[in-house]
Amino acid sequence: MGAGWAWVLTTVLAASPEPKVVSPLVKVRPGVAVQGAAEARLSMARGECEAAQVVLPGNIERVTAQPLALKGPGSTLTASLWREAFLKVTTPSNSQGQPGPWPDALVPVETPGERSLPAVLYVEVCAPAEQEPGTYRGELQVKADAKAVAPVPFTVEVQPFTLPATASLPTSFGISLYSVSRGHGLSPESPEARSLLRTYARTLLEHRVSAHGMSMAGPPVRFEKGRAVVDFRSYEEEMAPFFEGGLLPSGARFTTAEVRDNRQARTDAEKVAYFRAFADYFRSKGWSAQLFFYAKDEPKPEDVPLVRAQSARARAAGNIPVLVTAPLDDALRGSADILTPTLNCFFPRSGPETCRRVMPISKLRTQLPPGSKVWWYQSCNSHGCNGGPIADASAERAYTGWASYMVDHPATLNRAMGPLAFLSGVDGELYFDTVFAYNTKDPWKDIFEFGGNGDGTLFYPGTPSRLGTKEHQPVVSLRLKHIRDGLEDYEYLHLLAKLGDPQGAQALARRLARSGYEIEQDVEKWEQVRKDMTTRLRQRWENSEYAKRPGVRP
Template sequence: MRYKIMKKLISGIMTASMLLSTAAFVPGTATNFPTLKEDSILIMTKDRSAVCGTNGTVSADALAAEFDGDVTIKSPSGEVITGDTAIPTESTVENAGGSVGVIIAGDVNRDGKINLGDVATVLKHVAKWTVDISEDAADVDVNGKVNLGDASRMLQFIAKWGVKLGNTKIVVDTAPQTAVAEDAGTILWAGHGTDKYERTKAVTGGAVTYTINAAKNEAEGATVYINPSEDKKDVTVSATDFVNCYGDTVKTEAFTFYYHNMKESGYMPDALMPTDSTYTAKVNAGESQGFYLRATTTEETEAGLYESTVSIKSEGKEIKRAKIYLNVWDLTLNDADAPRSSFGLDKMAPARNHNIDGVADPERYNEMYKKYYDFLLDQRICAYVLPYNVETPEADLYINDPRVNSFVVYGTGYGGAMDATIEQLQARYEKLKDTDAFGKAYLYCADEPYDGKPDDDYGDMRTTKALIDEYFPGGKQVVPMETGTHITRYDGFIEYLRQTTDILCPKTYAYIPLKYYDSTEIGNANVWKFVQPDLSRDYGTYADFADKMVKEEGKEAWWYFAGLPAAPLTTYHASVDGMYVRMSGFQMYQENVTGVLYYATTDYLNGNAVFNGYGLQYSSGLGFEAWGNGKLLFSGMRHGIDGPIGSVRLDYIRDSFEDYMYLVMAERVIGKEATDALVEKVTRDLVDFETDAAKMQAVRAEIAEAIMTAQAE
């Protein structure tokens, strides 16, 4: 019905008369030119030449009240305007320091009104009639153009449809939003991205909106959950791009949580089903369904507040709606500050996930591996092996990418994915030796040495070291070390590491303080002790000798995750709250660890996981299930995606890396002592850390504020 009315209005107003006028305003040049009050509902244009954001007409007194100090308002023709008189667009606000213009979006005819006459002028302008028009006022949908969309928006405004005209200030609205087919029986609440709820948990609700905080060049998330009183089917989610008051946007992605059966932990969310997949959710009455919203800023993103509208539908009808906000801090994360990462990606797994025969179709086989590699890289994660052989020109795009900080040039095992000939190794050395990328390369030939096969393991380490000296001089060997309790029986273990290993890489629990070694706090899952008691008496803790080797000999200190560590330590398991993953970034900084290794992202051969499937079972061999261990990527084939579908844990891992980047930046600008004090608010050691997302976010905001303050000085 509204559209019929609109058509009649358009046909009628084409004959409406126009009010024409011309004027110009002069931007203030002094430092004390008219300035809006801090709590003003209006905004300045980006170039600060004009004020806008009235979203309709405004009187002279009301406009003057938005400014600090005394101001004079003049019409486009230069006449002083006071009292209740409506302000025309292209008026000016003046004080002793200068002047700023006024844009009243929709007041195309500069008469202080927004009516059908303005719409008529826009339509004539679009039809290329010669009309005098205020284009700034006419571009009401803020897309840099004046077209039929602006006329339509103005008609909707005149008809009181609740639309906005022009750039308007974004204000966080904490009230519930109303969907088109609002379902009063469905509860909605929003929260931090790490919030994970078991599906059958009947949550009674909470905040209906959430504000994400992020720097430039960062990704951050939020969650939205619903709990219906009646069964819902074909449930989907969508979200508008985050947009600020100037119409600038931030890339926004919405996902539906997929729930995995984790037995004793119940049905927990992990896989993120994208909006362009064919997946839809079924939600039983009294159960919860979650959605994940990811905002990704760039180095060019404008600081300030943005908003996105999240729409949840069932059977095509919008049943719930929410506003999520994004506050972008005026600081930019530096790719060079990211920790090094080395994550296993089996070359065969992507092909198997999508029923690709690598022999019959090698091009498709390699294409799918590249898609999986790129998917990880978008989360700041580097897989072991580049999509192209290092020595080839095709690899240069990755080698020179600032996000790629690690890649294997030679290795063994892992299904042959890291294999290379001596000739290839030599060619890779010649290519990289005089470049900055040389420091990204490493060799990975020995894995988890222990006393059951010391000759083999130690022999591998010695052989690789000799190989480096001869064919890749200056290169580095990484050796993941699962436990030190067995290998302490061999004399000079630390000296052996010193001679053969360039990248020290134990499991995280090597950094557990001595005070916990006889404690039950860390649980049976983490009882393996790394260097106690033998080496600690002679050399100190692992952290002691690792720090010494890093400072005195240029070694790198990494750590790695697998079936262990498990909660209550930070872990990459899927069955725990997201904070157990995210807090690992703060702990990396605290322990002077600069790299992370994770053995696999596509380990589908353990437990109930299968290629093309979504099972997360992993038998740890220690009396518990390490849910999701080695499984961070899923096949998109079942749901119309020609590539991987990610786990929400990938987002948490990226978040942990970016938290680390904040801390590296903070150390540069406010010093290590001040940075350490902030870190200790959320983590004291590997066992004692916060799992409350609100506390972590508050400290993160303190860190950001400290950085911005220091950079402004």
């Protein structure tokens, strides 16, 4: 989450020869003076990851670092280190962006950088759920172009409260075996590609995000006297570890799962039989993930009959929830069990229309059948779909300020969806893809899609030729870290409400985001809210059953 910072010896980095510690909520760019500290001070819950950025002085090509170990009352904490790579933005996403280099990809520390760009390390510490609370200390030892620089002291305060391993907010972000394979130059049928896909999905899970798509292969099925006989072996091999918590030491699990369509089911009767078998199988496994059928994405008027038919089949199969990405639409009324409009559809705003039917979530729920859920998702409406500032000032304003996953937008906008979800009470978040640019271009050079830099792309293909490694690997983005931090913000607020202070949690959330386009961008204010959340949570936790019964988890 990158908070709990005690900024000391604040100075302008450009004026100092020593390494400086900078909040992860600051995007360090060439020629832009930022403020930092001489040491890193992090605060984290058990079951949480926190990070600091360390900016090295001078023009540096190569960096090496000793492992960072932090010692305290419990087991030694270790840190993960990356070097920030820069993406050259040609066309800004809108007036909030600028052309030029922007930090985004997190590559191995030893990856050479350009001397004209800042040398920035992203240093992340994660505390297991069983970590002994208390203060942990260590020093980061770094060499820049083979010369030692001053060590950077790290102090980590592990709080007594614990975040759940599995996210409390359901999410479903897209990823595809075929996109991953294309980005890495692999055959999608190869064992290497399928292993790599699992690594990508596991990485999403490490960041509190669940995935849909994956191999996209429906399990083999045949039909006998109207009954679907499905061979789930390949599906189970692929997906069971994500639903059963076997991939990460924390036991984290996916929160959602989509029913995969199947081309072998051709008639309505066969589709219903197949869906019924899929739902029965899923329930028989005891998996807790929210199962849903993803109907046609952003249906147009001519797609209404298709969506209605899909909905009818899913319900006939056993009340499988149907997800529809659309605002409230009379033509589709009754077809969606999980209605999923864009973020813009929830927050009225003066100026040009960015959603054809804007409605606060409290009112929207009154228009839906009992038991319906409301998710939301970001689209190019968060930045404008054409790329670059719009000449019409009122139109440009309508597309600025929104929570956004774009590279050239402030980190606070990248992080805001978690607090916004808590503030609004939305039931889940959808995002269409995390590797979209893998299909169309070299993401290391350009991830401009749908008018924005990074729309649908939260990874970079870590090929051996690019990284100098032996194996292919996903390269995470700063934006994925910010998304994770926002989801941890959600967990803090959710836990505070659960411990008996829902009004306090709402007030804290409103200090970060008052609406989808009114998001606090002052980093110090974000950090202060984090401190206040930590103080309130610690007080509540110490008087709760969880403190009295350490084995009990929230």
